[in-house]
Amino acid sequence: MSEFGDLVAVVTGGASGIGRATAETLAERGARVAVLDLNPDVPEPLAGFSCDVTDDAGVTAAVGxxxxxxxxxxxxxxxxxxxxxxxxxxxxxxxxxRVLDVNVVGMARMSRAVLPYLRRSAHAAIVNTCSIAATAGLPQRALYSASKGAVLSLTLAMAADHVREGIRVNCVCPGTADTPWVGRLLDAAPDPESERLALAARQPMGRLVTAAEVAHTIAYLASPLSSATTGVALGVDGGMQGLRLRPATS
Known part of the structure; x- marks a missing residue:
């Protein structure tokens, strides 16, 4: 597939997890991909650039x-x-x-630095990684949920601000994904296996979301083939947001 036709994509946090899967997916589909990360150790054809999204000067330098x-x-x-x-x-x-600086202001910094170049593109798109935590009350996630709720609102505001400039802005809302961060949470739990089963069970499909599944959704939103899609929050959550199933019967 080459739907991205040599377009240039920047993926922040692209060295691992959802970001790495997204960078690889975009590259496979024809994009030239720049990975911006604190530790940008990525293989070709990905290009790594060191970047801390909490450092405005560093963001500007990395984008340059x-x-x-x-x-x-x-x-x-x-x-x-x-x-x-x-x-x-x-x-x-x-x-x-600290969390709001990375999760919310970091997106604003990066978008602010990239917007002048997006305005010159015929296929400009921004995709923000949000979360099911933005729209569903999850226990023991107050700060994280607040940050992702802000990401959802930021996405909609940016979509309104830039739609007439030809820049589409959307976000993806994963459920609990099988990523290194979730792996670390599980490792720290008193009973990691029971905790994994509980996280899987709360998603109607009965399993964790994969990084690749989120990456393909991000690619859909970023693709020139989705040129009429903007201001959308697209769930990749195994049905967690919208489905209300009856208890399983034996």
Whole structure:
């Protein structure tokens, strides 16, 4: 497949998990992909660039380096993010500021730096990685949910701001995905296997979402073939948001 026709895509947090799967999927479909990450160790044909999304000067420099190498940017995947656990009392003010700085302000910084180049593209698109936590009340995820709720609202506002410039803005809302971050949470649980089974069971399909499944959804939203799709929050959650199943019977 070559639907991306040599377009240039930037993927933040692209060295592992959903970001890595997205970078590889876009490359397989014809894009030239720049991975921006704290540790951008990626194989060819991916191109790695060191970037901390909390550092405005660093973001600007990384975007400049991408443009110097590829002569433009057509697609931005704002995927870099961090997690947080606990109820509203569990995290200090410093932790609230840290998570919001990465998960929300980081997307704004990156978008602000890339927008001048997207305005020159005939196929400009931004896809933000949001979460089921933005729309469903999940226990022990107060800070994380607040950050992802902000991402959802930011996506809709950006879509409205830039639609007449020909820039589409959408977000993907994964359920619990089988990623290194979730793996670390499971490893820290008193009973990792029971915790994994519980996380799988709360999604109607009965399993965790894969990084590849989220990546393909991001690619759909970023694709020129989806040129009429903007302001959309697309779930990849095994039915968690919309389905209300009766208890299984034996």
């Amino acid at each position: 380096a991408v443009v110097e190498r590829f002569a433009g940017i057509d697609i931005l995947v704002n995927n870099a993010g961090i997690g947080a656990q606990g109820d509203v009392t569990a995290n200090s003010d410093d932790e609230w500021h």
